[in-house]
Amino acid sequence: MSKVTESTIIGGSPKADHLCVLVHGLWGSPDHMQNIAKSLRSQYRPDELYMLLAKRNSGSFTYDGIELGGERVCAEIEEEMRSIESQGGKITKLSIIGYSLGGLVSRYAVGLLYAKGILDTVECMNFTTFASPHLGVRSPLKGWHNRVWNVVGARTLSMSGRQLFTIDKFRDTGRPLLSVLADPTSIFMLGLREFKRHTLYTNIVNDRSAVHYTTGITKTDPYHGSLEDLKVNYLKGSEGVILDPANPITPRPKLRSRATLSSVTSAVVRWIKRIPFMLLIAIFVPIGTVAFLCNSMVQTIRSSGQIKRHETGQVSFNIDEYRVPLLIKELRGEVENVYEALNSSQNQDFLAAEDEDDDYDMGPEERSMMSRERRLSAPTQPTLALTAHQFEMIRSLDSLKWRKYPVWIHNHRHSHAAIIVRWEKEAFGEGWVVLKHFAEGEFLI
Template identity: 65%
Template structure:
């Protein structure tokens, strides 16, 4: 990528990490925006490339180890050229945000963060709480179970059904454990910022990318958005993002309903095509998943044996401080976005009977604290723990409303240059003008 690198005078390294099925080109607009704001003699850029494509199936920790190695190699290369990096920023998009959190923990454990000043840690649409749909009972046996097994190790970790290194906890719970190297390293950054889509994110919905236990954006007709001055219609005010309102059926609204009806009539042939195409796409997705899981398992075995270019023993540090492709992606997103969120009812005694004592206490507490207008989502107990722990770090959270395109997950970072993704440039502008510390 042409935006990689920097001048010998640059003392600040910014690392960009792409997401699931991604490649370095997905981060091109982010890199371009950074370079336009900060010249090469001020900021050095590294767009991580070792996790390209299907390599993202291999698990968050292996992705984190690869990124950590890339950063170490880049720092050493810069030093050999006579440069000296004194500041470090890390930016993660989608799954890349979790990979970045893991890599940062390794950098802290290996002493790299002692040699540089951690500046900015930023995520765009990253599923910090995983991608498990907030569903209870038998619903879990549909998408939450099937989806977890279509993306190899990364899928198991994203749906929090893995047992990380025999701890009895999923990796994401360890990533958010207050006593882990990951949290202590993340806490060292001067600024932690996240941008979260409030609607139309088919890959990672608001509650997980915004680290929240409620979703006030499920019905946009009932709320009024309050924007950050100068970034209207895109960036919501994090202190007062919305105000409730009572929708009224005005003549314009009736006209809108009529137009909507005509839209459905005009698009009936497309809908008929989708009825036929989607089942075929799902079959193709599942067949591809079988092959990708197989190849991922082979890569994981090579990685664990130190035969994939990384000396694994250098990165298997103690984790607790106290102990020292487009079609496939589209099918996955369509299935994932078809799941409907459920909320904690005032009492669900029948469902709670299957839980252990800690889980019952957690859910009881969350019910009591639930906002009457925006009820608490039916998250897993460890997800509530993640929220409490991560919020203590003091994130600067910015809700983003993408209007022009229904694929807001890609639009938020302008994953490809097209007019309907233009609102992503507003996000980039806000981040660089208001949040990014140099």
């Protein structure tokens, strides 16, 4: 096919009957999705696949929350479909790709499209997420540790932060929005079930924004700790980047051996390599944290104004069309860096038989669920200390039979960006392996 250029990536021909919508993440912009779009365009002509890069949630607008973001994306999809029809085309197939927070925004938009009857007019093909925190970003910690990051961190990202840390109560449900998104009887799950294929790509290491348990929708993390104790099984043809989802790892037999000069030297070298990073944390994080918190205050105030204008109808579309029943029956780069440094400094914790339920603020039903999760825990893969809502989310979301691909980015510590080659950067090269796998083997046309 013809060479892919910037002008031929986005949009398409009115002859195309398949619309693919790409939704960026927190602090993001449509540019972040360019290389996913480029990979798809290298496989499919403009008269086969029409691509829309959602843009109304760009930058600080991502602070406004998943609900408002989903309404904006839904409106963009409707407008694009009408525009294509006005040119003599007709969309009969729909695919949606979400990155990071964009995966959650996309799930909300899907629910609205379902409720409005739009999914009845198209064949739902692919729903795909890259490094999306489906279970939120709350660190699996017990007891007072929650107050450090899970409570404070939740209040630095306006409405989106409250929803990502699951401390919100969505509308009159009395539950976090993410819990409602995963409710089997909600418009969101009913809409997701319409798609033929559900795929997710999850980083197993170095994702400082959204760790494996949440992006992979799992209550365990077999990659937590030293990967040297594991034999990693890669997917054939993935060039040592994508793990075999059927058999990702095999524990290595533990051999008793005395420390040797080479092993000690290796440990010292690894420690020395971490010195620049440790100095970065020690010097710049305190400064960056102040800037981060100041910026968070400004963005929260700004976001509150945006939400208020949205609620009072001062937007480019009729908000009443998107407030349907839910249940049936600029400092962005630096701000992101500081958030990731703070978030990645939290350590995961696990459930154990001897854990005291008093460490959790739970009712009888939640205590019963926590006990059940302990009983089901495998000795080699202990269950993470998630909330009762998160365990319910996992059970419901897993009913969709996701095709889950673990990804190991070796060459850069910012795997959250590298997994989609967010910028043209040589060190992000492994991300092209992921995008090639998706475009050539996963995407249903």
